[in-house]
Amino acid sequence: MEKRALDIQAAGAWLRTAKAVLVFTGAGISAESGIPTFRGDEGVWDNFPTRGFSTWPGLLLSIISRPQSVADFLARFIEPIANAEPNCAHRAIFLLQQQSNAVIVTQNVDGLQQLAGSLNVTELHGSLFITRSFSISSRKQISRTEMRELVKGLKRVSEDKLGVRGFVRAICPLWGLNGLMPHWPDVILFGQRLPRQAWNSAFSAAKHCDCMLVVGTSGVVFPASLLPKIARSNGAKIIGIGPEKPNCDLWLAGNAVEILPTLVSTAFGLAEGH
Numbered sequence: 001m002e003k004r005a006l007d008i009q010a011a012g013a014w015l016r017t018a019k020a021v022l023v024f025t026g027a028g029i030s031a032e033s034g035i036p037t038f039r040g041d042e043g044v045w046d047n048f049p050t051r052g053f054s055t056w057p058g059l060l061l062s063i064i065s066r067p068q069s070v071a072d073f074l075a076r077f078i079e080p081i082a083n084a085e086p087n088c089a090h091r092a093i094f095l096l097q098q099q100s101n102a103v104i105v106t107q108n109v110d111g112l113q114q115l116a117g118s119l120n121v122t123e124l125h126g127s128l129f130i131t132r133s134f135s136i137s138s139r140k141q142i143s144r145t146e147m148r149e150l151v152k153g154l155k156r157v158s159e160d161k162l163g164v165r166g167f168v169r170a171i172c173p174l175w176g177l178n179g180l181m182p183h184w185p186d187v188i189l190f191g192q193r194l195p196r197q198a199w200n201s202a203f204s205a206a207k208h209c210d211c212m213l214v215v216g217t218s219g220v221v222f223p224a225s226l227l228p229k230i231a232r233s234n235g236a237k238i239i240g241i242g243p244e245k246p247n248c249d250l251w252l253a254g255n256a257v258e259i260l261p262t263l264v265s266t267a268f269g270l271a272e273g274h
Ligand code: NAD
Pocket: 025, 026, 027, 028, 029, 030, 031, 032, 035, 036, 037, 038, 039, 040, 107, 108, 109, 110, 111, 125, 215, 216, 217, 218, 219, 220, 221, 241, 242, 243, 244, 254, 255, 256, 257
């Protein structure tokens, strides 16, 4: 039997016999749904420097000095997410959750794991489809259709060379004022603390799991990158999936959509595409 098949069997046996499985995902799992990753070939940061676009103060300053660039950046980031559908890697994780009661922690803000059917997904970096204000009760859901409309508005800002006012009008459903009450997208940018409850759940899951599946993450975003280390130092076996080798016990190199369905069906004796 070739090495890949042997590795998948070994990883499948770990998943099947584990008492507590933690699945930890990053942007790579959604790449085949058409959402570009941040790092790797043609990553977002190659076109837009992190200083001006990845922190709230940086973004605010950029809106004042170059609203069309910010509109262009946001349209390019949001459009693929607003149009994306879950892929078979998300569906395989949903199946894994059903079979093993796995805990799912994601760094993604695209909501695709939930669209694939998963409940109880811990979103460490928030969600693009929720806006928030100062109180928890003011959280609101934005639909994918509303998000697509918003993208059209953002594109008009750069196409028609509109200024700050045009930008503010276009972004308003996601970020702005309702009367005097501000609202903003519930996503974590660089330099911000993670939501306490999400971090506590993720930390506890990492501490108590005995098998962790790490899918499609470069492992450079802190403190999320600590989770595999916490799991490993508590004796969990780590299975890494992606083209780049993460720090793990068993690396299944390649594309998540090719590996995950086979892995989950091998682990639980299901027909592939189940
Ligand atoms: P990253 O961009 O830093 O790294 C992506 C990783 O996925 C890389 O290691 C890459 O080799 C791997 N990859 C690429 N294609 C893959 C595939 N088909 N199958 C498996 N792996 C693949 O992403 P990150 O580590 O998640 O950190 C980036 C941050 O940016 C996160 O905080 C996340 O919130 C945010 N982000 C989210 C989305 C999204 O919600 N879909 C997209 C881009 C960035």
